[in-house]
Amino acid sequence: MKQHGSLYTSVNNHTRVNKSLLFILVVLCNVFFYASAWADCTMPDDLPTGDLGIIIERMDGSVLIINTTSQSVLYEVSGLGDLSHASAVFSRDERYAYVFGRDGGLTKIDLLKGRIAKRIMQSGNSIGGAISQDGQYIAVSNYTPGGVNIFSAQDLSLVAKIPATYGDGHLQSKTVGLVDAPGNQFIFSLYDGNEIWQVQMENTPKPAAKVIHKYKNVGKAPYDGLISANGRFYIAGLFGEDGLALLDLWHPEKGVQRILDHYGRGEKKLPVYKMPHLEGWAIAGDKAFLPAVGHHEVLVVNTENWQEISRVKVYSQPVFAMASPDERQIWVNFAFPDNNTLQVIDTETYKIIKQFQPGKGILHMEFTPRSEHVWVSVRDIDTVIIYDTQTMQEIKHIPAKKPSGIFFTSRAHKIGL
Amino acid sequence: MASVKRLLLAFAVTSGFLAPPALSSAADTLSTQRQQELKYMVQQDCGSCHGMTLKGGLGPSLLPERIAVLPEQYLIEAVTHGRPGTPMPPWAPILTTAEIRWIVEQLKSDQLAQTRAD
Numbered sequence: 001m002k003q004h005g006s007l008y009t010s011v012n013n014h015t016r017v018n019k020s021l022l023f024i025l026v027v028l029c030n031v032f033f034y035a036s037a038w039a040d041c042t043m044p045d046d047l048p049t050g051d052l053g054i055i056i057e058r059m060d061g062s063v064l065i066i067n068t069t070s071q072s073v074l075y076e077v078s079g080l081g082d083l084s085h086a087s088a089v090f091s092r093d094e095r096y097a098y099v100f101g102r103d104g105g106l107t108k109i110d111l112l113k114g115r116i117a118k119r120i121m122q123s124g125n126s127i128g129g130a131i132s133q134d135g136q137y138i139a140v141s142n143y144t145p146g147g148v149n150i151f152s153a154q155d156l157s158l159v160a161k162i163p164a165t166y167g168d169g170h171l172q173s174k175t176v177g178l179v180d181a182p183g184n185q186f187i188f189s190l191y192d193g194n195e196i197w198q199v200q201m202e203n204t205p206k207p208a209a210k211v212i213h214k215y216k217n218v219g220k221a222p223y224d225g226l227i228s229a230n231g232r233f234y235i236a237g238l239f240g241e242d243g244l245a246l247l248d249l250w251h252p253e254k255g256v257q258r259i260l261d262h263y264g265r266g267e268k269k270l271p272v273y274k275m276p277h278l279e280g281w282a283i284a285g286d287k288a289f290l291p292a293v294g295h296h297e298v299l300v301v302n303t304e305n306w307q308e309i310s311r312v313k314v315y316s317q318p319v320f321a322m323a324s325p326d327e328r329q330i331w332v333n334f335a336f337p338d339n340n341t342l343q344v345i346d347t348e349t350y351k352i353i354k355q356f357q358p359g360k361g362i363l364h365m366e367f368t369p370r371s372e373h374v375w376v377s378v379r380d381i382d383t384v385i386i387y388d389t390q391t392m393q394e395i396k397h398i399p400a401k402k403p404s405g406i407f408f409t410s411r412a413h414k415i416g417l
Numbered sequence: 418m419a420s421v422k423r424l425l426l427a428f429a430v431t432s433g434f435l436a437p438p439a440l441s442s443a444a445d446t447l448s449t450q451r452q453q454e455l456k457y458m459v460q461q462d463c464g465s466c467h468g469m470t471l472k473g474g475l476g477p478s479l480l481p482e483r484i485a486v487l488p489e490q491y492l493i494e495a496v497t498h499g500r501p502g503t504p505m506p507p508w509a510p511i512l513t514t515a516e517i518r519w520i521v522e523q524l525k526s527d528q529l530a531q532t533r534a535d
Contacts, residue, residue: 058469059469082468082469082470083469084464084465084468084469084470084474085465085474102468102469102474103468103470103472125468125472125473125474127474127475143473143474143475144473174475191475221504223475223504239504240502271499271506271507271510272504272506273462273506273511274462274465275465275466275475275504336462336465337511361461379461402461
């Protein structure tokens, strides 16, 4: 606008004919300007991305791009392969989602254009991934062949391959619980190798990854891991025995400590029909809420001394225990065959304050960043249900084909997500 | 009508005798609806460890090329009682013997692996 105005005033002293010609020119310029501005407004490039997210449609290999303000679906993007157990991270500008498929596919989705920006097959079988602190690297955790591959976030070109060798060096472990950590690091666990590895990314002289620490004998069969919101504590859940492995990244010299290793002692462990997940950090004040493997319990742990405070009896075996961002509630879903139920724990009283049974196959939950809503995928009714976290009422149903993971762009600015 | 019924019954009985044992066993006792439920369960819930396309994940591949060498009874035992020392749980509390046998037969004959088209 300013440019057009100054052009007009700068030619005031010209002849009348020139003036009228110029006037027409200016009018035309303005028409073009407004026309192009209008066109820009309708172009997706002008949309903000802070209230967007994706929903994984696991059966169809597609994702829905959604808006959490209008609570609507903007695009469906297909062609992402096998999305069972798929997860996603976001670029720091919140424009791109990186989706990790089960079949080893890594797909970069342009949320504004509603299409795939780049897709590669990076292994035979993978389980999840992370984006580095500086946003430059995408790391993917693989089952086959076991290890972690690291790519440029820009073009998905390969930066490093880290085979998760253990024992005499001939075996490669499945890797799990991969997260980003401060200092541009990645941390992950070796499911078969019973180890936790710490990887340092280096930008100069050229991008590279260096394994700076291998913590051995951390416990039997670490199945998943998480990092605290401040990036200090990495915790791996153990499947092969009771307890969890804790690494204090402020004091790596202390090594890995075992915590809660008596929680299931003397009790019969129930068959586990779905592995729990430790994604996210269900923390409220100085308390962490963790799913107990093989028990109908959520463990409450003091994060100062890592001692058990309490156990909350829940409906069945928890899969996810997720804290609302305001830390008032923990929402818990359950393993097959009880995956039709959702319970809400009050973080002050440890009481179950609400139970929902909206349908079978409750697979995932995602809170809006200021806690007012939670989106819940209910696979068998092909629906994502949005609940109000205050009134506990359903607000809206979003149709989605066999929905599983739900991920909002607000994750872009959180350590470990 | 009665004679037609008798004829059909005779046909059913004789074809039952003539059919290979694997085809006549578990499928006969399960309703079509239950078979569909089991197929969905294998893909969706077993799939959370073995992959939705059953090519493997935390658990091994269940595709015919891998399990062909494993005896049917071994697979039935593995599903029924689980595999100690691994995350594979016993399915006896959830499924009947006939249902487990049906699942194993279907896996062996590659009837459950196709997924996304469904």
